[in-house]
Amino acid sequence: MSDAPDAKPVGAGRQLLFLREEELRLAQDLLFFGYRDFTAGPDAILAELGMGRAHHRVLHFVGRRPGITVGELLAILGITKQSLGRVLTPLVEEGYVTQQPGRNDRRQRLLSLTEKGEALERRLFERQREWVMQAYREAGPVAVEGFRRVMRGLMGPEARAQLDRASGGAPGSASGGAPGGKRSAA
Amino acid sequence: MSDAPDAKPVGAGRQLLFLREEELRLAQDLLFFGYRDFTAGPDAILAELGMGRAHHRVLHFVGRRPGITVGELLAILGITKQSLGRVLTPLVEEGYVTQQPGRNDRRQRLLSLTEKGEALERRLFERQREWVMQAYREAGPVAVEGFRRVMRGLMGPEARAQLDRASGGAPGSASGGAPGGKRSAA
DNA sequence: GATAATGTGTCAATGAAGCTGACCCAACAC
DNA sequence: GTGTTGGGTCAGCTTCATTGACACATTATC
Known part of the structure; x- marks a missing residue:
């Protein structure tokens, strides 16, 4: 069931120039x-806790890069400070995320997940893992x-750069080849 | 956590059971x-016209299936009648979509794109075509x-069924094989 | 040391897109 | 004639985004 029969219907290699x-x-539907x-x-899990998708994104990216600054998180998510605040503040207040001042720059609030936060992130993670x-x-x-x-x-070029950074500096690991992405910016 | 020294790229064929x-x-990031x-x-185009993603979806699915009923559209989009109304009514009023009573059941409002609607849909379409x-x-x-x-x-099983229906009754055309998909429903 | 410039937080108002509940009307079905 | 169905609408609520403006602490600079 894994491999396509001789069907070869839509022809992925038909004429990709057009x-x-x-x-x-x-593609749109998919x-x-x-x-x-x-x-x-x-x-569905988040809804039970009175949270939404935006909270998940914060948990996800903070979990991936513990000690991330607010500014970096804003850049990754591509939203405004105020929008993030409405999601981040409750997460901190309810004990999912901790903030600690940066060692070099004490203006920074370095974000990390608490145990509670990690537990929730993992729960969401497992749900998606099975699905994927x-x-x-x-x-x-x-x-x-x-x-x-x-x-x-x-993905646009900025997102690609962020992805490479987030993945721990192994740029080509996902794309295999096709390095040439000179995209005209979203 | 970000560094995985053992990482020989990502190995799509590593051990998919886990x-x-x-x-x-x-996958989440991608x-x-x-x-x-x-x-x-x-x-970006829609924003200039005071519209949003929801309008695009309506234009897209109505364009694909001219004469679709409101009920079918609701099922495809998976939203409520009220939510659709807030998007559909302006589209009709501004002349992007037409409604005409069904021939068999005159309660139905069969939806189609006007020329104006087709033009907009095509404009959005071309933008995405280049990107994809x-x-x-x-x-x-x-x-x-x-x-x-x-x-x-x-996709969940319902979405798959809808996709097959929308694609004009050629069920396996995209997936090649893998028909079994006994997904436990979202 | 005074003066920017940064990093972050917050108040207020707005908009898009979803939701529920309730109710109405016209048309179909029995 | 009565009930069900397809569709529309009013009212109110929620989430997640926006902009603008301001506050405060810290760092950087002259």
Whole structure:
């Protein structure tokens, strides 16, 4: 079930210089439905706690880079300080995230997850892990690698740079090849 | 936590039965950034017209299935009648969408795009086409097919059914194989 | 040492996009 | 004639984003 039969229908390698209309329509649908259902699991958990997707994003990125500054987090999320505040402040007050002054620059508030925060992040994480694992298993390893390459291509240059930074400085690890991304900026 | 010395790239075919932590973290990042930047282009156009992403979705799905009923559209979008109304009513009033009573059941309002609506939808479409085409070209045909398979796997069963229906009754056309997908429902 | 410039927090107002509940009307079905 | 269905609408609420303005502590600079 992993590999496509001889069907070879839509022809991924047809004539990529001109993206046929139906091919893009399909991509639009896939991204809309796929992203929606991908986030549905965590959303349900968060709703019980009176939180939303924005809280998850903060937990996710703070968990990935403990000690991140508020400014860095703002840059990653691409939102304003005020928008972040409305999500971050409650997370701190309810004991999911801690702030400690930076050692070099004491104006900074370095953010980290508390045990409580890590526990919640992990709970959300596990929910998504199962979902993604299922999709990966159905699709097979080759498809997974392709998925990563395409998704990376859909990202703007800034997001790519952030991703590389967040991934711990192994830039090409996800894209395999295709380094040339000279995207014209979103 | 960010450094994984053992990391020989990411190895899509490593051991898919247990999705390694970093693999899912990567998927989360890819989907977040990728989806955001995928929608950024149309969002900018829509903002100039005082519209949002929700309007685009209506234009998209009505454009795909002219004569769709309100109820079908609601099922596809997965939102409430009131939420749709707030988006659809202005679209009708401003001449992007037309409603005409159904021939069999005159209670129904069959939705279609006007010329103005088609023009806007096409403008949004072209913007995304270039973006996606660039990503497809960088990634290559094999990756594109993999992308489709994984995205389809991320969708819940209902979304898959809707996708197949919307695609004009060629169910396996995108996924190749993997029909089984007994997903436990979102 | 006085004066920027930064990093962060916060108040107030606004908008987009979702939600629920309640109610209405026209048309179909029995 | 009665009940159900497809659709519309009013009222109110929530989340997540926005802008503008201001406050405060700290660092950097002249």
